[in-house]
Amino acid sequence: MSARAALEQRFHQLLSANGGALSRLAASYTNNPSDRDDLFQDIALAIWKALPGFRGESSERTFIFRIAHNRAITYISQRRPSATPADEVELPDPRPNPEKGFAREQQESRLFDAIHRLPIEYRQVITLTLEDMSYAEIAAVLGIGESNVGVRLNRARQLLRELLEVRQ
Amino acid sequence: MKDDELEVWRRQWHSQPAVPIELIRKVERQTLYLKLEWISMIVPVLMGIGMIVAAVINPTVPFIFLAVGTWLFIILGTIIQYQNDKGIWTPTKETTAAYVDLSIRRCRRKLYGIRYGLVFSTLFTLFVLVVNYQMLAGYGAFRTFEDYLAAAGAYLFAAVVVAIVMFLTTGKRKKTQAELDYLLNLQRQLGEDQNG
Numbered sequence: 001m002s003a004r005a006a007l008e009q010r011f012h013q014l015l016s017a018n019g020g021a022l023s024r025l026a027a028s029y030t031n032n033p034s035d036r037d038d039l040f041q042d043i044a045l046a047i048w049k050a051l052p053g054f055r056g057e058s059s060e061r062t063f064i065f066r067i068a069h070n071r072a073i074t075y076i077s078q079r080r081p082s083a084t085p086a087d088e089v090e091l092p093d094p095r096p097n098p099e100k101g102f103a104r105e106q107q108e109s110r111l112f113d114a115i116h117r118l119p120i121e122y123r124q125v126i127t128l129t130l131e132d133m134s135y136a137e138i139a140a141v142l143g144i145g146e147s148n149v150g151v152r153l154n155r156a157r158q159l160l161r162e163l164l165e166v167r168q
Numbered sequence: 169m170k171d172d173e174l175e176v177w178r179r180q181w182h183s184q185p186a187v188p189i190e191l192i193r194k195v196e197r198q199t200l201y202l203k204l205e206w207i208s209m210i211v212p213v214l215m216g217i218g219m220i221v222a223a224v225i226n227p228t229v230p231f232i233f234l235a236v237g238t239w240l241f242i243i244l245g246t247i248i249q250y251q252n253d254k255g256i257w258t259p260t261k262e263t264t265a266a267y268v269d270l271s272i273r274r275c276r277r278k279l280y281g282i283r284y285g286l287v288f289s290t291l292f293t294l295f296v297l298v299v300n301y302q303m304l305a306g307y308g309a310f311r312t313f314e315d316y317l318a319a320a321g322a323y324l325f326a327a328v329v330v331a332i333v334m335f336l337t338t339g340k341r342k343k344t345q346a347e348l349d350y351l352l353n354l355q356r357q358l359g360e361d362q363n364g
Binding site (some may be wrong): 020023024027070071074077078111112115119120121127129130131133143157160161 | 173174177178180181182240266267268271336349350351354357358
């Protein structure tokens with residue numbers, strides 16, 4: 001197998017394994033489904049460009065999320081971030097039995113809205129935490145100390161709780 | 169970190185719909201286009217080659233002057249472009265702060281590039297028009313008042329084209345400036361949080 005083909009295969013594997021997490025991350029930066037898809041594409045292309053330079057200094061997961069967050073910041077800076085009123089948040093959910101899961105859907109929707117309203121530095125930490133990342137991994141992705149991760153996470157959780165209470 | 173509140177949020181967070189497969193395919197197709205980025209270099213080189221061919225076919229002073237001048241503009245433009253692009257390909261560190269810093273540098277260089285591009289295109293247009301005028305005058309094209317009037321019309325048209333380009337560039341400049349302001353604000357926020 002040529003180096004190029006191996007790289008493409010690795011890229012497809014990474015995308016298949018982390019597509020869901022990257023999509024959720026993109027959704028935390030934009031409340032519009034088509035913008036989310038655009039951002040997802042931006043992130044995936046940035047990963048494709050950076051992949052040949054990856055030498056295994058960190059885990060692949062850390063590498064991918066670092067690129068994703070950096071790309072997302074660039075993306076929202078180019079898109080002139082809006083105040084994003086939570087009432088306009090639109091997150092499609094293709095699951096069946098919408099009536100049965102209505103209450104649960106409302107809770108999920110509230111969580112997404114609230115996360116979207118957090119300041120970026122807290123949003124980054126909470127989304128990575130929800131993706132099951134450790135303090136060390138989050139610190140590596142964001143380039144901050146582990147103690148700083150703890151501080152930001154506490155503040156993020158506190159803000160999130162307040163936002164969720166307000167929306168109830 | 170395994171507390172109940174986080175576990176509930178995690179479950180809700182992971183319930184978001186998965187990324188559509190068509191989107192992944194679209195990305196895979198786009199990676200192919202990345203290989204064709206070098207094509208943008210072809211246009212100025214073709215223009216320069218065209219000028220050389222014209223100078224070979226008509227080896228007169230104005231044509232040679234036009235060919236040499238065009239290549240000087242191309243070389244000077246490439247050098248300035250190269251200098252402007254230096255240090256904005258990779259971040260100094262693999263951190264979010266470094267990436268924000270890189271984005272800020274890119275915005276500043278982009279603004280510089282826009283300004284330089286405007287001056288450069290105006291100078292190049294002036295150069296072509298002046299040489300063109302010399303050529304036409306050399307051929308004895310300006311005999312009557314109407315000849316001068318026709319030339320003035322053509323030159324006015326060129327000036328209008330440059331003015332339209334300038335107008336269109338203003339929007340791009342404003343957008344880049346807004347992007348830069350946002351990034352500077354974000355850099356301040358991230359820095360404050362890290363220090364505090």
